[in-house]
Amino acid sequence: MSDSRKVRMTLESVQDGSSHLHTYRGEWFRKEKSIFIRYSEPAALNEPDAGEVRTLLKYRLDELSIVRRGVIESEQLFVQGLRRTGRYHSSMTSFELETDTEMLSMQVPDGKGGSEEAAVLPTELPFTLEWKYELHVGEQTSGRFHIRLHIQEETSE
Numbered sequence: 001m002s003d004s005r006k007v008r009m010t011l012e013s014v015q016d017g018s019s020h021l022h023t024y025r026g027e028w029f030r031k032e033k034s035i036f037i038r039y040s041e042p043a044a045l046n047e048p049d050a051g052e053v054r055t056l057l058k059y060r061l062d063e064l065s066i067v068r069r070g071v072i073e074s075e076q077l078f079v080q081g082l083r084r085t086g087r088y089h090s091s092m093t094s095f096e097l098e099t100d101t102e103m104l105s106m107q108v109p110d111g112k113g114g115s116e117e118a119a120v121l122p123t124e125l126p127f128t129l130e131w132k133y134e135l136h137v138g139e140q141t142s143g144r145f146h147i148r149l150h151i152q153e154e155t156s157e
Contacts (some may be wrong), residue, residue, distance in 0.1 A: 005125065006154040009039060014146040028125065029153055033149045034060040035121055037151060057149075059129060061121070064104055078131050080104040093154040098136040105130050126152035 005120045013020045026039025037057040044050035051071030058065045064078040071091070076099055077084040083100040106121075107128045129149045135142040 003123070007037070007125065007151050008154045009037065009152075010150045012148040012150075015143050025154060030121065030123070033121065034058050037149075040070075057129075059106065059121075062077055062104065064129065064131060078104050078133060083136075097142070099136040100136065101131060103130070103132040103133070126150065 005028050009024045009026060009028055011022045012022065022041075024039045024041060026037060029036050029038075035058070036092045037059075038055070040052050040054050042050060042113075043053050053068045053070035056069075058067075062080060065117065066074075066076045066078075068074045072089070074086065074088040074097075076086040076097070078099055080100040080101050080103060083098050086097050086099060088095055088097055089123050107130065108122045109126065128151070132144075132146045134144050
């Protein structure tokens with residue numbers, strides 16, 4: 001089963017108390033027991049010549065993976081209550097990283113789905129993915145993050 005829709009995403013990221021809000025356009029689709037969200041973003045804000053990064057999020061119950069490809073390449077995996085290894089690579093640096101996920105959940109307006117309930121993924125938009133984690137590089141904590149990604153169907157304006 002595959003169902004695809006154009007979407008608008010609002011990404012709210014709080015890092016160590018500092019909040020940032022971004023809006024992206026992309027594509028949402030389902031395959032079997034996973035939801036995928038694909039979009040492109042600039043490698044550096046306010047630097048249009050810095051290049052582009054293609055991002056693919058894959059959510060299945062209790063697990064979120066984020067893979068970025070382009071001038072920046074990274075892989076992150078989030079599983080509530082667990083620490084998972086990932087990587088980061090750019091022309092300037094390359095390193096392994098770890099995500100220690102405190103919370104991962106999906107909110108659907110009608111109350112269906114979510115990390116505590118039965119294996120139900122939303123079949124309709126909108127929905128929100130939310131996760132909190134500590135990022136570790138080497139043995140050092142690099143930051144604490146709280147992310148909310150709201151996905152809704154793109155409307156033609």
